Amino acid sequence: MDMFLPPIRGTTPTVNKMADKMVNKTRRPAPMPILEFQNVSKIYNNTTTALTDVSFSVDEGEFVSIIGPSGSGKSTILRCVNRLVDATRGEIIFDGHDINRANKKELRQVRKKTGMIFQHYNLVDRLSVIENVLHGRLGHKHTLTGVVGYYTEKEKENAFQILAKLGLTEQAYKRCDELSGGQKQRVGIARSLMQEPRLILCDEPIASLDPSASKVIMDHLSVINKNMNLTCIFNLHQVDVALRYSKRIIGITLGKIVYDGPPDQLGKEKIHEIYQSSEGELITDVG
Numbered sequence: 001m002d003m004f005l006p007p008i009r010g011t012t013p014t015v016n017k018m019a020d021k022m023v024n025k026t027r028r029p030a031p032m033p034i035l036e037f038q039n040v041s042k043i044y045n046n047t048t049t050a051l052t053d054v055s056f057s058v059d060e061g062e063f064v065s066i067i068g069p070s071g072s073g074k075s076t077i078l079r080c081v082n083r084l085v086d087a088t089r090g091e092i093i094f095d096g097h098d099i100n101r102a103n104k105k106e107l108r109q110v111r112k113k114t115g116m117i118f119q120h121y122n123l124v125d126r127l128s129v130i131e132n133v134l135h136g137r138l139g140h141k142h143t144l145t146g147v148v149g150y151y152t153e154k155e156k157e158n159a160f161q162i163l164a165k166l167g168l169t170e171q172a173y174k175r176c177d178e179l180s181g182g183q184k185q186r187v188g189i190a191r192s193l194m195q196e197p198r199l200i201l202c203d204e205p206i207a208s209l210d211p212s213a214s215k216v217i218m219d220h221l222s223v224i225n226k227n228m229n230l231t232c233i234f235n236l237h238q239v240d241v242a243l244r245y246s247k248r249i250i251g252i253t254l255g256k257i258v259y260d261g262p263p264d265q266l267g268k269e270k271i272h273e274i275y276q277s278s279e280g281e282l283i284t285d286v287g
């Protein structure tokens with residue numbers, strides 16, 4: 001029996017009371033939105049419209065992929081969340097905070113709770129793996145302790161545990177420029193986990209990796225999402241990967257959402273609409 005189904009109600013108040021108690025104990029709490037975009041628009045330099053009236057909401061624990069052609073606004077969406085880019089209009093609510101109105105202190109909190117994984121890893125190449133991973137704690141520290149590289153024993157222990165989970169124990173003391181792309185990306189994941197984030201934003205995390213390293217990265221992020229109930233939002237160029245791993249896909253064309261739904265309802269025609277292409281023009285049409 002599905003453990004989340006409510007028990008059958010009885011005929012006496014006592015039985016019903018017990019049944020209600022069981023429901024309360026066994027039912028999963030309803031997921032809460034962790035991120036909401038409400039009519040968000042972004043115009044760069046008063047000239048380039050990157051987003052127009054983008055609205056969507058992501059619940060805690062979701063694994064969402066954003067797909068769309070180059071220049072459609074995918075990175076702009078992710079950058080608006082941690083204010084690397086300021087939205088021109090609209091509201092962005094993250095974990096109860098209105099991002100656009102956040103003061104410096106609030107913005108620091110938002111960034112602390114938001115891990116970011118980049119296509120080109122954004123590691124400090126001349127530093128060791130463990131040092132890069134510990135950098136994930138910087139948002140939790142006063143500037144001075146961060147600058148002198150002071151980390152607690154607990155933080156170091158935690159960093160090594162995360163490295164072990166990502167299969168990087170042997171690389172811990174290597175310089176990052178000695179690593180393969182797949183290893184570097186795993187360091188990027190480890191660093192963002194050190195932040196203890198509420199949300200991980202992944203901007204083309206596998207765009208520079210071969211198919212095998214890509215699978216390792218996507219599998220790790222999928223396990224992290226499931227085991228830690230950690231919300232992940234991806235920008236992906238690989239439609240097949242988005243279809244395979246995500247429970248929800250957002251399709252964006254010229255800065256507007258044209259699809260928001262499960263992968264199994266994203267048909268060929270819709271994919272062509274998102275990419276503004278005709279049959280035979282996409283790699284997904286091959287085979």
Ligand SMILES: Nc1ncnc2c1ncn2[C@@H]1O[C@H](COP(=O)(O)OP(=O)(O)OP(=O)(O)O)[C@@H](O)[C@H]1O
Pocket residue numbers: 044045048049050068069070071072073074075076077
């Ligand atoms: N800093 C910027 N200044 C001016 N225009 C920008 C800036 N960043 C992005 N744009 C423009 O905004 C639009 C959306 O860009 P964005 O980088 O969000 O697209 P994308 O979907 O992530 O593309 P890609 O798939 O190539 O990474 C594009 O027209 C781009 O040229």
Ligand SMILES: [Mg+2]
Pocket residue numbers: 074075076203235
């Ligand atoms: Mg981009």
